Amino acid sequence: MSAPPYRLCDAHVGAHPSAVRLLPTFDVDKLLADLKVLDSHQWSLQTTFETDGPAEQADFDWRALPLRSPTGSELRTDPGGAGLDDFADTKWKAEAPYLASILDSIPAPLRCVRLLALGPGACSELHFDTKIGFPWANLRLHVPLITNPGATLLMDGDLHVWEPGTFWFGDFCRMHQVQNTGTRKRIHMVIDTTLTPELLSLFPSSFLDSLDASEILYNRPAVPLTESYSCSFELPLSFLDFEEAFGEFTKPQPRVQATVDGDVLSVDGTPRFRLVHVGDGEFRFTGWTDERTIQITPGAVILRTREGTREQRLDVPVSVRV
Numbered sequence: 001m002s003a004p005p006y007r008l009c010d011a012h013v014g015a016h017p018s019a020v021r022l023l024p025t026f027d028v029d030k031l032l033a034d035l036k037v038l039d040s041h042q043w044s045l046q047t048t049f050e051t052d053g054p055a056e057q058a059d060f061d062w063r064a065l066p067l068r069s070p071t072g073s074e075l076r077t078d079p080g081g082a083g084l085d086d087f088a089d090t091k092w093k094a095e096a097p098y099l100a101s102i103l104d105s106i107p108a109p110l111r112c113v114r115l116l117a118l119g120p121g122a123c124s125e126l127h128f129d130t131k132i133g134f135p136w137a138n139l140r141l142h143v144p145l146i147t148n149p150g151a152t153l154l155m156d157g158d159l160h161v162w163e164p165g166t167f168w169f170g171d172f173c174r175m176h177q178v179q180n181t182g183t184r185k186r187i188h189m190v191i192d193t194t195l196t197p198e199l200l201s202l203f204p205s206s207f208l209d210s211l212d213a214s215e216i217l218y219n220r221p222a223v224p225l226t227e228s229y230s231c232s233f234e235l236p237l238s239f240l241d242f243e244e245a246f247g248e249f250t251k252p253q254p255r256v257q258a259t260v261d262g263d264v265l266s267v268d269g270t271p272r273f274r275l276v277h278v279g280d281g282e283f284r285f286t287g288w289t290d291e292r293t294i295q296i297t298p299g300a301v302i303l304r305t306r307e308g309t310r311e312q313r314l315d316v317p318v319s320v321r322v
Contacts, residue, residue: 006241011173011174012128014135014215016134016171016211017207018155019153019168019169021167022168023202027098031098034095034099035187038095043117044077045058046114046116049079054076060124061122065092066090067090067115068103068112069087069113070083070087071086072089074090080192080287082285082292083273083274084273087112087287093113106141107199108195108219109219110194111138113189114190116190117187120184124179126175126177128173129173133173134195134308135306135308137194137290138289139192142168142170142191143165144163144166144188145189146164147161147187149161150180151179153176153178155172156176195216195289196219217306217307220284223279224277230262231318232258232319234257235256236255237254240267247312250313263275283295292305300316300317301315301318302314
């Protein structure tokens with residue numbers, strides 16, 4: 001695949017620690033009782049997600065069972081992202097009442113939730129996860145179910161072994177690597193959640209004191225539509241790529257024809273994204289956060305991306321369809 005004609009984002013390191021234990025602690029026996037039921041199902045290799053949808057499967061023993069996924073499909077082992085489909089519970093969540101109660105107690109809208117099993121001898125590459133962290137209103141939380149001393153997470157130079165029943169935030173937009181040199185698989189429940197002020201109540205005060213307020217982006221609640229929007233405009237190519245570097249869409253580059261009809265954004269005549277109204281004609285993309293929005297005004301479409309309190313904006317001419 002050829003490189004895109006624009007820059008992609010890099011790993012991001014904030015001022016706060018790379019990981020922190022959250023509240024509360026969970027009952028290990030109840031975690032394992034749910035896992036015993038779910039472990040009888042077929043777990044598939046984890047899949048990555050790129051702008052165009054699910055991409056490559058893991059090339060080592062890293063398997064997933066989704067409890068929440070795009071459309072609620074039990075076949076989707078990727079973390080999902082912006083698209084036409086929102087996240088929904090899979091049929092397997094109902095088979096795990098204790099895990100379900102944990103998820104239902106989290107004070108923020110949930111995106112993807114997967115049980116991820118790292119097999120003995122498995123090792124990932126050193127990598128970072130794109131735009132997962134406070135600046136993009138998109139956090140990744142872990143609840144360990146099974147582990148061993150050889151199942152480690154190397155995060156920003158720190159080596160972690162998280163014990164079953166604990167609850168963790170990890171800053172996975174930093175460089176990290178998972179490895180299992182033990183003889184038993186490691187299983188975590190991995191929870192992707194949008195960021196709300198209420199979610200911060202799970203974090204210890206010492207961690208919150210280390211957070212840079214300028215690096216925090218909160219996701220706004222959806223606002224019901226009271227009018228219909230219909231227009232067309234030219235969209236910078238990189239604005240469709242959620243891995244683009246901050247502000248890249250404001251630079252000269254190829255453009256594509258975009259059309260908004262109600263709550264659907266089409267590109268070159270093909271529906272690509274469903275839209276979520278957040279007020280005043282501004283929309284984020286279904287499956288994503290306020291990191292990226294389109295605002296429709298009478299004379300222009302305002303494109304925005306956000307990184308914490310920083311914002312990049314581009315106004316493009318609009319033609320309204322009657």
